[in-house]
Amino acid sequence: MASVSDTGRGDLLLEVRNLQVHFYLFEGVVQAVNDVSFDVHRGRTLGIIGESGSGKSVSAQSVMGIVPSPPAKQLAGEIVLHRATPDGGTETLDLGRMDPRGPEYRDVRGGEIGMIFQEPMTSFSPLHSIGDQIGEAILLHIPDSTPQTARERTEDLLRRVGIPRPDRAVDAFPHQLSGGMRQRAMIAMALSCDPALLIADEPTTALDVTIEAQILELIQELQQDLNMAIIYISHDLAVVGGVADEVMVMYLGLVMEHADAETIFDDPLHPYTRALWQSIPKIDGPLEELVPISGNIPNPFAVHRGCPFYARCTERIQGVCDESPPPVLEPRPGHTVRCFLYVDDVGSDANGAMGD
């Protein structure tokens, strides 16, 4: 596969390179994802932090092959999945070049990659029992399964995610379960075919904090048992801080900063990451006055010549940041930031834009 860099870790599962997804709508073009690159390793969690319109969900949906197209169009980028073959070897698939509706992709989706969504009430069909819906995935993806084995496996899964009386829950309909139990059932469905990668898109946002703690603990236990890779998407910095090994901060379709979780929270470099951290109320530490980020998130149709955060940035450099797109720099090994502040000689390099 071209342009695949070796990260030195043998457990590489997914590589996303220079992904670009735009939405062509009646009102204009939304540059939902622009030049997004990341790696996902087995057994590790990548957290993606972003507000609405940041492209965090579209990035994940692109991996899953469920971005509605049209109106969306993947203009560039590679999504490379390294998967195990039955004979013990590995093969690489470029998901970005596969037909999202084709049988090959369908094999990956729900097979190698499972996904859990924010609102389990709208993700389950209200017309079918939990057991039928999980069983459907099993029958589709696991060879030689019969309705009987699918039901047994479903019960096993429900037990594993901590649903009491799984023999009864199998026949329950989504509305008969509480929000926390529905999210557990959703996780059971995502895990039904032992995925190598679990994409969790705001899986606990609709849940109460005590239930959220239970669900996150469950996800982490399952990750350890199955050596699963996780992409965890959330707007909640504190939650991501608790689950992620590395964190990517997105704003208007761009990755602003990417580093390991400790660094993102203790020593962030991008003004947006810093501002975000100062603007959220915290449960512990000294009670300091919040410093709001001024202004609003720009209109998604707006085209930015320079940095999309320019108008709200407290450290902006006029004539530089608003003139050309900021470069992606790596001031420290493994820590990338998309900002002019870290260019050695600011101003002279105004055209070294858009990464690679």
Add this chain to the structure above:
Amino acid sequence: MSDAMQTTSGSNGVPAGELLEVEGLSKYFPITKGFLRRVVGFTKAVHDVSFNLANGETLGVVGESGCGKTTLGRTILRLYEMTAGSVRINLDEGRLDVGNLTPEERKLFRRRAQMIFQDPFASLNPRMNILETVGEPLLVNGVAKGTELEQRVARIIELVGLRVEHLRRYPHSFSGGQRQRIGIARALVVNPRLVVADEPVSALDVSIQAQILNLLQELQGEFHLTYMFVSHDMSVIRYICDRIAVMYAGRLVELGPKDELLDRPRHPYTALLLAAVPRTAKGSRGKRLVTAGEPPDPSNLPTGCVFQERCAHVQDICREEDPPRVSMSDRHFAACHFAKDLNLDGITVAPVTLSA
């Protein structure tokens, strides 16, 4: 830092004493069954809640979904008829018994007690421009009309951080944060004394939340407001409130000054709720306590303490007798048999289990 946080009573212009006296307030919703809609039971959404609210203070009401916090706010504002108990409000114009208002008093109460809603997308009429939306309470209550109305609306619009040029625009042209400012302007235009804010920032993007929280604090000083701030988010409550009320299954289980309650909770549920919030400080980041269980069904509550099933300190007496209201001081109480005996951890102590 901390002087900026001072929003407590006693500053000039705020009358001393209690604004609101709530006693034994209950709100039950009937459960009906069958074609004839026979009443077969009651959901005890709010049960026997008593507290006072001092002029100029901010009381945070916190709890998980279904705990009755929203119903409490709405019943106090008489958006719901109360089932039992009383609510009294002490206004400059006299003392009102909210459960028994004459038509004249009702008009006065509607002006002096206002509400800010959660979802700024659902709470504004898309067919009314800002002048009509914010001016409507003035018109309906017969406070102002014509040019006077426009002047008052213009003044409040500027105070909430919008521009007078926006007056003829419709809600769709505003972002979430701006719409919430419109909702705040509409609540404040009639000069209320009491404002019930029901999750006013939870639908907003992270970077916008701090703007609205700080705005609410500024306006409190400007208009000498008393807030009842309903939220599920303990970090937001910690930031904005003077005292905190914790609800569980329709009961008020603890109420006390912020620092006292956060540093040394007296009710086991308060401690559980605090421990479930992920920590943000270096060294304990992401740490939170995971406890099993979910809140009980409010239509089918156990005898004795409502928290008995999840409580780590449960004794026989908790399953037999309703817990008494144990006072720690004149402004701090907990509804627990062992409130004075238990030594519970607050937020100064990071939970010991679960981290990344």
